[in-house]
Amino acid sequence: MMQHKHEIISSDKALREKGFRVTKGRLKLLALLEHSGQPLSIQQILTLWKGTPPNVTTLYRSLTSLNLSEVVRRIDLNTGIAHFEYTPDRPHHHHIICNDCGTIEEIAGCSLRALEKEIVHSSKQFKNISTHNLEFFGHCIRCTKI
Numbered sequence: 001m002m003q004h005k006h007e008i009i010s011s012d013k014a015l016r017e018k019g020f021r022v023t024k025g026r027l028k029l030l031a032l033l034e035h036s037g038q039p040l041s042i043q044q045i046l047t048l049w050k051g052t053p054p055n056v057t058t059l060y061r062s063l064t065s066l067n068l069s070e071v072v073r074r075i076d077l078n079t080g081i082a083h084f085e086y087t088p089d090r091p092h093h094h095h096i097i098c099n100d101c102g103t104i105e106e107i108a109g110c111s112l113r114a115l116e117k118e119i120v121h122s123s124k125q126f127k128n129i130s131t132h133n134l135e136f137f138g139h140c141i142r143c144t145k146i
Contacts, residue, residue, distance in 0.1 A: 014088035018069040025054055029062060030071070030086055038104045039075040039083035039095070077104070078137060092131075098140035107136070 011030035012022045020026060032048055033040060042060060046053045063084050066072040073087045077097050094107045116129045
């Protein structure tokens, strides 16, 4: 897998650059996502939250606005539940998810630029692609041994 060097962007800098006020709650939320090692659902965030957790509605609204501003990324893991990850200091990437146990592995890099160009070229209604989401599903080594 291709390794990319990237600048580490602090949570407070990411918030300021996107026009958000830097609050303890937002910093705590981003720290949870940044250090989790995998995308988290709202329920997982609430479980990991130390101290008094935020209201679920407030948390969902925060994540939605942070996603729209590309401070976090919403990931579809085919569970019917939204998952989120911290993204300002990470290059574009994808995931592979085990259908049985839910293990998630990050796939470094993305080599779909040529495909994006081909799709735009063949499209009758679109002039460009700003982003894409692509997740892979299969069976991890542990689950195939069972």
